[in-house]
Amino acid sequence: MDFPPPQDDEPGLAARVRADQLHLLYEQSYPAVFISLIVALLLCQLIWSEVRHDLLVGWLATICLGTIMRFGLFWLHRRRRPAGLEILDWETRYAVTLMFTTLAWGLGVLLIVRESSLVYRLIEFTILLGMSAGAFLHYSARPYMVAGSMASVLLPTTVWFLFGGLPVETGLGVAALFYMIVLVRASAALSAAQSENFKLTYRLSAAKQRAEMMAHTDELTGLENRRAFFEHGQTLAAYCERNQLPLSVAMIDADHFKQINDQFGHSVGDAVLRALADQLKGSLRKSDVCGRMGGEEFAMLLPDTTLAEAQALAERFCKSYAATPVLGAGVGVSNTVSIGVASDGYDLDHLLHCADEALYLAKATGRNRVVSGANEALALA
CATH class of the missing domain: 1.20.140 (Butyryl-CoA Dehydrogenase, subunit A; domain 3)
Structure with missing residues (x-):
């Protein structure tokens, strides 16, 4: 941007x-x-x-x-x-x-x-x-x-x-x-x-x-950057805790992104990330917070959303994104995402850690899927 x-x-x-x-x-x-x-x-x-x-x-x-x-x-x-x-x-x-x-x-x-x-x-x-x-x-x-x-x-x-x-x-x-x-x-x-x-x-x-926007916005995707995500996320987590509302987080990672860069070039890779960000924006509610955490990894904070609701939302997004090829530099690229979902308290660092563990499990078990914190616990048991 x-x-x-x-x-x-x-x-x-x-x-x-x-x-x-x-x-x-x-x-x-x-x-x-x-x-x-x-x-x-x-x-x-x-x-x-x-x-x-x-x-x-x-x-x-x-x-x-x-x-x-x-x-x-x-x-x-x-x-x-x-x-x-x-x-x-x-x-x-x-x-x-x-x-x-x-x-x-x-x-x-x-x-x-x-x-x-x-x-x-x-x-x-x-x-x-x-x-x-x-x-x-x-x-x-x-x-x-x-x-x-x-x-x-x-x-x-x-x-x-x-x-x-x-x-x-x-x-x-x-x-x-x-x-x-x-x-x-x-x-x-x-x-x-x-x-x-x-x-x-x-x-x-x-x-x-514009300076304030650049300080809080990821230049490539237009989403909040990591700093802004944590600033807004802490405020949102505190609000949910005060009002005893469920809070969920989803970690999203573009599958095989390095292969896309190696095969088609970084311009196509950038187009894939922008398309992923655009679809994430389209799936957001006004109360949600979404940011690019770095590289091909994104996070969504979902207030007043239970773990089951967050998993259902993530699965719909996973299927929708996989069915939408990305056009970049005249090249059509099919891409998928892996998503980890967690809902365990109101500590943002802990939530992100749990969702990241679930994301790791989703990638380790075949990618293009959603794994929740509950699924992860079952898999580790």
């Missing part, structure tokens, strides 16, 4: 990174919903005597509507808690509600600016710059949202300054354009760095999982 290192083009990696960024966006931008309304209220209080009240009330009502929409979206998100890639279905509604609120700010302040004196215009424009900086801080996970929200907030007033304002306002408009360009470029760089960090996290996690 080959374990290639994780690659950038793994299927779904880009989507997982986008989903992680959107999850982060929902988490970190929640305060912005209320900040927008609070700043709007403060601005209205500041310019109440300067601008028509009906204009301010209408604009504030629009901001309140956007706040309600955004709050409803965040409330629904927290209630449903979309997991994994499901969050990507929430991106469009996030962007739509954000653009509604930012456009309300941009167009509304433009109308207010047109009715204000120079000092108040400068104050209002400074607040817009602060709002656009907030967009950079809160929405940098999605550069298009930063660009869109900054353009919605700043561009209407900036364009009016550039083409219809006083010289000082024209200068502010030019500075604001450079300000937007710098922040948009910075948000793109920040988003790219964040994306790479998420990718690196996935790569490290995948590498760790």
